[in-house]
Amino acid sequence: MPFHESNSLRYFSFESFEPQKLTQGIFTRHGGVSPEPWGTLNQGGSIGDPRENVIENRRRVFAVMGRKVESIFDVWQVHGNTVVCTDQPRELDGLHQKADAILTDRAEITLFMRFADCVPIFLYDPARKVIGIVHAGWQGTVKKVVHSAIDSMVECYQSNPADVLAGIGPSIGQEHYPVGEEVVQKIQEAFGADAGDLLELQGGQHHLDLWAANRLLLEQSGVRQIEVAGICTACNTRDWYSYRAEKGKTGRFGAILALQQNGHR
Numbered sequence: 001m002p003f004h005e006s007n008s009l010r011y012f013s014f015e016s017f018e019p020q021k022l023t024q025g026i027f028t029r030h031g032g033v034s035p036e037p038w039g040t041l042n043q044g045g046s047i048g049d050p051r052e053n054v055i056e057n058r059r060r061v062f063a064v065m066g067r068k069v070e071s072i073f074d075v076w077q078v079h080g081n082t083v084v085c086t087d088q089p090r091e092l093d094g095l096h097q098k099a100d101a102i103l104t105d106r107a108e109i110t111l112f113m114r115f116a117d118c119v120p121i122f123l124y125d126p127a128r129k130v131i132g133i134v135h136a137g138w139q140g141t142v143k144k145v146v147h148s149a150i151d152s153m154v155e156c157y158q159s160n161p162a163d164v165l166a167g168i169g170p171s172i173g174q175e176h177y178p179v180g181e182e183v184v185q186k187i188q189e190a191f192g193a194d195a196g197d198l199l200e201l202q203g204g205q206h207h208l209d210l211w212a213a214n215r216l217l218l219e220q221s222g223v224r225q226i227e228v229a230g231i232c233t234a235c236n237t238r239d240w241y242s243y244r245a246e247k248g249k250t251g252r253f254g255a256i257l258a259l260q261q262n263g264h265r
Ligand SMILES: [Zn+2]
Pocket: 172, 173, 175, 176, 232, 233, 234, 235, 236
């Protein structure tokens, strides 16, 4: 397993991205200061964990990755399909834009997002030197947010999808993801004939495969190189926050991606 540990922080990275000039990590819950139920490396604000804990946890993640906190670009994740192509960091006391996919070609920017079961998707185009992070739960998947992100890579940076590397990170696995009829219907509307491959009946209830759904969307966008971490957050709540498995009383883990500053420019 591609895990790394530094100052008691433990994080996952995509093996297929390793040879590239990138700083990348999806952080487990280890090595932070938050008490239960957010223990310990919670990156989520407005979920009850005191703000000073969240700020210290973020500082630790950025320090381990060798990035300045001031280089952050993050957004207010709202389960939509809005994409932001950014060429500057978010001011630390500035407002968050609402979006669920963020892209940049600037090595001085550090992309950052927060998760607890929803799917983190990392994108990297080594030809155009562009990176992106996408947040896709069932709503973002139905709205095809990863499609929108690839479309924006083409529009903003002239990427060719065939050059893009994609990584589908730790998130809730099909086994642990029963969904109701409303979700089943939306998946059927969004995916048509392919919906059957994404939904499986287990004990009389449909379970949704978010990894397969987003892999399919990437393939339909022309992306050929896709790595799936295959790590279920609900199976591994010692390591990951899981909104479902912990019944909403949990934190958010951080995902960080940046172009290395001496690597490209
Ligand atoms: Zn599981």
